Amino acid sequence: MEYDVIIAGGSYAGMSAGLQLARARRKVLVIDAGQRRNRFAASSHGFLGQDGRAPGDIAEDARRQLMAYPTVQWVADTVTGACKEADGFSLETVSGDRYSAQRLLLATGVIDDLPDVEGLAQRWGKSVFHCPYCHGYELDQGPIGVLATSEMSLHHALMLPDWGPTTFFTNGVFEPTPEQRASLAQRGVTLVPERVERIEGDRANVVLADGRVVLIDGLFVLPRTRVANSLAASLGCAFEDGPLGAFIQTDMTRETNVAGVFACGDAAMPFGSVALAVGDGVRAGSGVHRSLIFSAH
Known part of the structure; x- marks a missing residue:
């Protein structure tokens, strides 16, 4: 050998x-x-x-x-x-x-394997992340988003408020149960069910299908x-x-x-x-x- x-x-x-x-x-x-x-x-x-x-x-x-x-x-x-x-x-x-x-x-x-959302891949590792322990602190308690990829993303959304005010974009991936909604509310998480159209801006601003734009400093995804x-x-x-x-x-x-x-x-x-x-x-x-x-x- x-x-x-x-x-x-x-x-x-x-x-x-x-x-x-x-x-x-x-x-x-x-x-x-x-x-x-x-x-x-x-x-x-x-x-x-x-x-x-x-x-x-x-x-x-x-x-x-x-x-x-x-x-x-x-x-x-x-x-x-x-x-x-x-x-x-x-x-x-x-x-x-x-x-x-x-x-x-x-x-x-x-x-x-990232979700097929326009603008997401270009920001991977820069303003789109998967690990809050690795990147959450540097967001300096600014607004944070979580983009759902599966029901596992609920766990992500419940964790992230320790790093900043959190918005959970379920993006039609799953519908939280009443118990899950209560848990999110208890953690102060804002729930947004509308479909995500694209990610844009210097950070990771989320553009929804209805035209609304949610300004965030960092977006977390579980690929x-x-x-x-x-x-x-x-x-x-x-x-x-x-x-x-x-x-x-x-x-x-x-x-x-x-x-x-x-x-x-x-x-x-x-x-x-x-x-x-x-x-x-x-x-x-x-x-x-x-x-x-x-x-x-």
């Missing part, structure tokens, strides 16, 4: 896992195409010691520290296929190169998510249904149901953040290391 471990995906979770393995002096290859999930955001928050920094700067520092270990190599590419072999795995990339390793760690992340690469499915990994989309199922060591294949980060969790991804990478990296020592496969 060329490597002890190949990590497919070199964002926060993948690099965190790689660091644990590098420090165990294992031969690691990271294959990554540079498409971080939070590449649209100007700053990252809620990650102790890195609060307020640009996500790209955090990632670049992490990569520089990881690559200081002589047993780590990095390839700027995307894994397109993987197959199980007698003593490990063989992988192929978009460039047509092939690599082999005893273990495979999937840290491919997820893709956010559907899907694992960003078909590797897990092609290898036969089991998935678990989460509230926002399916994610790769793992055990406590982050190993999947396919022996020797591990997964971590957003692709293997129902919810994600930079801090959670880094912690999950630590768990996965140590799990892979123990597998190399104690498992027969």
Whole structure:
């Protein structure tokens, strides 16, 4: 085998896992195409010691520290296929190169499928967000909107008043029950059932189908998510249904149901953040290391 471990995906979770393995002096290859999930955001928050920094700067520092270990190599590419072999795995990339390793760690992340509302995608990560802990504080208690994508958005709307006066745009997605309306009223949330026509302005002002414009400083949305690469499915990994989309199922060591294949980060969790991804990478990296020592496969 060329490597002890190949990590497919070199964002926060993948690099965190790689660091644990590098420090165990294992031969690691990271294959990554540079498409971080939070590449649209100007700053990252809620990650102790890195609060307020640009996500790209955090990632670049992490990569520089990881690559200081002589047993780590990095390839700027995307894994397109993987197959199980007698003593490990063989992988192929978009460039047509092939690599082999005893273990495979999937840290491919997820893709956010945003609602089809004009002006929404252009503001994603700038004035349209999904995580109040990551971006709510910076709105400085200004007016906030929540755009419904499913009944899960009710939970979002009940949380957001802690960060500012909140308007909940149900947009015809669902009709709150009387009990849900009472909960929203108790939290001071304004309920707007009219269809959302588009998002416009320097921030994220909401234009309704009846022509009204609701001025807000930030709009929160819970997009559907899907694992960003078909590797897990092609290898036969089991998935678990989460509230926002399916994610790769793992055990406590982050190993999947396919022996020797591990997964971590957003692709293997129902919810994600930079801090959670880094912690999950630590768990996965140590799990892979123990597998190399104690498992027969």
